[in-house]
Amino acid sequence: MYTSLYPNPQEYEGSGEALHSRVITSPLPFISMFSPAYLQLSHVLRALVDIPGDELAKLPQIFQQLSCRTGEFFIRAGEVPQQIGFVVSGIFRLYYVNVAGTEFTKSFCPENHFVTAYSALILKQPAQFFY
Known part of the structure; x- marks a missing residue:
């Protein structure tokens, strides 16, 4: 099982509800400040940049925990990521x-890394890869 934290799609205009409903079937509770997932995310963020504690305290309001099982997608090629x-x-x-139907692995995204189609997300264009 894969566990991810992702921004709450309801926080954004044109929410990612379509992608959200394909990955999970019921609403998930917001993460707790004391959950292992929150502590793991805050530790990684603090290692990257100096984030004040009051800013880290806002994470539970904008992130939800999501579990993806084998065969489920976080992002599908051809869809605009939201x-x-x-990765917890x-x-x-x-x-x-490819056009012949052959799969080619570009890379892997392990624990303690962020996952998205960055350029597609920023440019609001369809993703080229499955995640």
């Missing part, structure tokens, strides 16, 4: 499929 994930446990494979 969120960014943080497990690993994501980033791959594409």
